[in-house]
Amino acid sequence: MQISMTVNGVGHEADVDPRTLLVHFLREALDLTGTKIGCDTSQCGACTVHLNGKVLKSCTLLAVQADGCEVTTIEGLAEGGEHHPMQTAFWENHGLQCGYCTPGMIMASAAFVRDNPGASEAEIRHYLEGNICRCTGYHNIVKAVKQVADAAAGA
Amino acid sequence: MWPNKFDYARAGSVDEALGLIGDEGKFLAGGHSLLPVMKLRLAAPEQLVDIGGIDSLRGISANGGLTIGATTTHAEIADSSDVQAICSALASACGQVGDQAVRNFGTIGGNIAHADPASDPPTVLVACGATVNIQGADGARSVGAEDFFADLFETALDDGELITSVSLPDLSDHQMAYAKFPHPASRYAIVGVCVALKMDGGTCEHAHVAVGGATVKAVKCRGAEAALAGSTLDDAAVGAAAEAVKADIADWLAGDIAYPETYRQQMAGVFLKRAIAAATG
Numbered sequence: 001m002q003i004s005m006t007v008n009g010v011g012h013e014a015d016v017d018p019r020t021l022l023v024h025f026l027r028e029a030l031d032l033t034g035t036k037i038g039c040d041t042s043q044c045g046a047c048t049v050h051l052n053g054k055v056l057k058s059c060t061l062l063a064v065q066a067d068g069c070e071v072t073t074i075e076g077l078a079e080g081g082e083h084h085p086m087q088t089a090f091w092e093n094h095g096l097q098c099g100y101c102t103p104g105m106i107m108a109s110a111a112f113v114r115d116n117p118g119a120s121e122a123e124i125r126h127y128l129e130g131n132i133c134r135c136t137g138y139h140n141i142v143k144a145v146k147q148v149a150d151a152a153a154g155a
Numbered sequence: 156m157w158p159n160k161f162d163y164a165r166a167g168s169v170d171e172a173l174g175l176i177g178d179e180g181k182f183l184a185g186g187h188s189l190l191p192v193m194k195l196r197l198a199a200p201e202q203l204v205d206i207g208g209i210d211s212l213r214g215i216s217a218n219g220g221l222t223i224g225a226t227t228t229h230a231e232i233a234d235s236s237d238v239q240a241i242c243s244a245l246a247s248a249c250g251q252v253g254d255q256a257v258r259n260f261g262t263i264g265g266n267i268a269h270a271d272p273a274s275d276p277p278t279v280l281v282a283c284g285a286t287v288n289i290q291g292a293d294g295a296r297s298v299g300a301e302d303f304f305a306d307l308f309e310t311a312l313d314d315g316e317l318i319t320s321v322s323l324p325d326l327s328d329h330q331m332a333y334a335k336f337p338h339p340a341s342r343y344a345i346v347g348v349c350v351a352l353k354m355d356g357g358t359c360e361h362a363h364v365a366v367g368g369a370t371v372k373a374v375k376c377r378g379a380e381a382a383l384a385g386s387t388l389d390d391a392a393v394g395a396a397a398e399a400v401k402a403d404i405a406d407w408l409a410g411d412i413a414y415p416e417t418y419r420q421q422m423a424g425v426f427l428k429r430a431i432a433a434a435t436g
Contacts, residue, residue, distance in 0.1 A: 001163060018163030018203070021190075040156050042191055042257060043341075054259040060190050061260065064163055065183075065207060108256065129342065130254025 003067040007032065008076025016063050022056075023047045025063035026073060034103045038132070038151040045131030048104035049073050055111045057130075075105035077110060085148050086110040095144035097135035105131050109145045118153030121146055157195035162202045168209060170321060174217050175204045182206050184226045187253070187261035188269035199250035212264070212319060217241060221323040222288075225264025226253075229276070230255070232263060242323050243285055244331040244349050248275035249391050253337060253342070264318040265315055267303065270310045270372065272409060277304055278335055278367030280376050282349035285323045291316040307371040307409075329353050329363075332433035336368070338414075344368030345414050348400075348426040350383075350434050357387050360366045363426065364396070366404050369419035376403035379427060397424030 002134060004013045007030060014029055026032045026049070038046030045059050047058040050072040077084040086106050105128070112127050113119065119127070124145045125138070134143065140152045166172035172182065180202035183189060192198040206212060212226040217237040232238050233250035252258055252266070252275055266276055267287065280287075280300040287303045291294050292315060300321075312318070316380045331351035335344050344367055351363040362383035367373040378399035386392030401420050410416035 017160075019158045019160055020195075021157070024157075040194065042187065042253070045254070045256065048256060051260075055256040056260060057256045060187055060257075062163075062183075062186065062190070064165075065186065065205065112255070130256050145235075152292060 001064055003064055005063075005066055005068070006070045008072060015062075018062060018064050020063045021059055021123050022051075022061045022063045022071070023040040023058040025066075026058060026071070032073050036100055036103060038100065041120070043132065044101070044134075045104040045108060046101050048107040048131065050107060050111060053111070055108050070105075072107075074107060077106065077127075084110055085151065086113065086144070089144040089147045090141070092120050093140045093144040093147060095137070095141040097133070101131060101133045101135075105133070105141055109141075109148070113145065113149045113152050117149060119145075119149040124149065156194040158190065159196065159199040161200055163205065164202070165205045166209060169206075169211065169290055169317065172204050172206050172209065172317060173290065173315070176317075177202050178314065180204055180315075182268075182317055184212075184262040184265045185228060185260040186265070187257055188265045188271070190366045192269075202339075206317070207376055213304055220325045223263055223321045223323070225318045225320055226262045229253075229258035229261050229263065229265075229266070231354070233258065241325055241327050242331070244283070244333040244351065245276065245279045245323070248279045248333045248335075248347070248349070251275050251333075251337075251342075251387050263321055267300075268310060268312060268318055270308050271305055271419070272307060272371050272373070273338075273345075273347075273368045274335065275335060275347055275367070277347045277373040278344070278365050280321065280323075281367075281373040282363045282365035283326055283331075283351055284363065285321050287311075287318060288320045288322060289316050290313055290319045295319075297322075301375045304372040309372075326351055330434040331363075332430045334430035334433055336426055338421055346419055346422045346426045348423060348430045350427065350430040352383070352388070352431070352434055354435075359383050359386050359388055359392075362396075364400065364403075366400060366423050366427075369416075369423045370407040371408060371409045372407060374404050374407050376400045376427075378403045383431075388431060388435060393428055396431075397427050400427050 036046040038044035181200040383398035408416040
């Protein structure tokens with residue numbers, strides 16, 4: 001089936017098997033391998049992207065359902081050669097151990113702080129229930145998100 | 156994981172969707188219940204008819220009660236000021252489904268068609284006397300939520316029928332809550348209890364109670380309702396309701412090695428008390 005999609009600001013047209021999941025389309029057809037496949041069962045959040053600005057687990061949507069949509073992946077978060085503030089904060093706070101969950105963590109957190117500037121640590125921890133770090137490195141992840149949330153609120 | 160092969164068609168209207176659906180077809184909205192079971196090969200429909208683009212199936216209207224279109228997402232319901240005013244327990248329950256990414260795309264129609272007993276919205280819909288509105292090739296019909304949920308992952312839907320909306324009565328004059336004991340890993344309900352209380356001064360005129368999670372389907376709990384009705388919600392009445400709720404769900408208990416049936420049955424009484432406290436607090 002023929003689909004068209006804007007990914008990280010670039011238009012793409014492709015002919016896909018309807019059973020192709022969005023995450024497979026991003027990784028295999030567009031070679032955007034920053035988006036990871038973790039649990040593949042909608043739980044871990046490694047595959048988190050933005051679809052029309054909303055966080056989505058891209059293992060749980062068919063590519064054909066995203067026809068005509070705008071998708072942002074971790075590769076598209078930086079603007080004008082500058083890291084997104086959430087990427088910078090993960091860097092500064094060492095918000096990772098092995099790094100596998102990091103793209104999903106950053107995509108989820110970036111959308112969360114956009115919608116909830118000034119979020120508390122408790123709200124951040126609750127929100128991140130859909131993103132699992134199997135190194136259990138949550139402490140610095142939460143520190144990174146809190147730094148951006150505080151900055152967004154002008155604190 | 157890839158699902159089995161299927162034919163995919165997109166419908167622009169309910170009539171078109173009903174015309175497209177075949178014997179081995181399923182309707183696809185957000186896909187957040189259906190795609191996971193297809194990936195696990197627990198379901199292998201030969202055809203998906205995508206109803207996600209049908210505008211008439213989406214949205215919330217407050218018309219005395221509530222009518223919620225089938226493809227309205229959990230996030231939209233949780234965030235709706237109309238739902239918060241008319242049936243706050245439903246907003247609460249929809250806000251506890253999965254996580255934000257799941258709530259952004261999972262829909263109320265897909266949720267109830269899937270009929271997972273550990274999901275949160277069905278318990279509220281059964282407690283509150285919701286109606287499921289269904290369209291088929293032969294016309295429309297409406298089924299009470301209590302009858303809609305037939306058994307474990309089983310509903311009253313016939314092949315080829317489409318859920319178009321869910322209706323709720325106006326419960327804005329009720330005090331209500333959904334109290335949940337979430338599984339520590341999955342956050343699905345080990346027990347979920349919804350209560351809606353119509354109070355007249357300090358006396359409970361009537362009560363609506365349902366339990367999910369502990370059971371193979373959301374169960375309306377008439378014994379507990381009777382124990383609360385006419386009482387002042389004193390310790391004796393609440394204690395009697397917590398005992399009665401265990402009998403109400405006795406025929407429908409679910410369990411596993413970590414949370415066996417008898418434990419969940421006991422916890423239903425505990426969470427009924429917590430729901431009453433939250434509703435009246």
